[in-house]
């Protein structure tokens with residue numbers, strides 16, 4: 001019986017899919033989905049027979065958790081396959097555009113619909129963390145996804161003059177290679193046929209691609225500053241009936257500055273994940 005089937009039977013989410021077989025040893029991850037899996041294992045393992053009504057309630061709860069495990073595992077498999085395919089389509093479209101045109105000018109406009117759809121769809125990852133079907137920190141996933149949504153909708157979609165900047169290609173390539181690797185890693189993990197290269201790529205590519213993507217994003221925001229200052233876009237001037245002012249130009253400067261404390265948090269998080277997965281370190285994650 002494949003691990004996915006075992007995980008489904010055990011009602012575990014993605015994490016159990018990889019560790020299915022003997023009852024999963026609860027790794028000290030966040031208390032969300034693993035807590036669910038651990039509870040699942042303990043309720044099935046200990047066989048405690050409380051009162052009939054208690055046993056009935058526990059049986060009903062376990063059945064509900066098992067259904068969540070089945071639903072979660074099937075959903076995550078579908079989600080990851082769809083996201084892998086979407087980012088692959090984006091990668092192929094970018095390569096074809098460059099081979100046909102010989103320039104990056106117009107590249108963003110040619111792939112923007114696919115990019116917007118799949119990057120916006122990734123908002124679901126925050127939901128996955130919130131409902132506990134993946135053991136990722138809501139904060140970590142939230143910062144990552146919000147930075148991408150910000151770049152796609154509030155920078156490259158909204159500020160058309162910067163769409164042909166070379167820095168846009170820089171972050172698009174970094175994002176695309178990363179997401180194809182990441183979502184195929186999750187897919188193969190759930191299907192219990194994870195090629196070592198995919199696992200190696202998942203936990204090594206980011207070492208270079210994360211800084212490359214951040215440089216691309218920061219250069220793109222910097223290139224947008226003159227246009228934002230000149231047009232006053234997204235800004236609210238005083239006086240107005242709400243007596244509130246907002247200056248998008250200064251908001252962008254603050255956003256650029258926020259990369260200084262926030263990016264290292266994400267980068268070190270990935271380095272911790274890398275040590276855990278590639279070197280078997282047991283890392284105690286703080287409860288969020």
Ligand SMILES: CCCCCCCCCCCCC[C@@H](O)CC(=O)SCCNC(=O)CCNC(=O)[C@H](O)C(C)(C)COP(=O)(O)OP(=O)(O)OC[C@H]1O[C@@H](n2cnc3c(N)ncnc32)[C@H](O)[C@@H]1OP(=O)(O)O
Nearest residue numbers: 014015134136141144147174186206209210213262263273
């Ligand atoms: C309004 C203005 C907002 C402005 C915000 C400014 C913020 C500035 C700072 C942010 C800078 C970010 C820049 C960034 O956009 C640049 C780039 O991305 S460049 C490209 C390189 N990037 C990367 O390599 C990072 C890619 N992203 C990720 O890896 C994830 O999003 C992240 C949350 C960062 C880390 O993922 P995670 O914590 O989940 O690590 P793992 O992949 O090891 O997974 C942990 C466990 O959860 C299981 N899991 C997670 N998701 C799934 C899933 N979909 N399906 C199945 N399983 C899943 C995974 O299997 C692991 O399980 P286990 O621990 O049991 O092995």
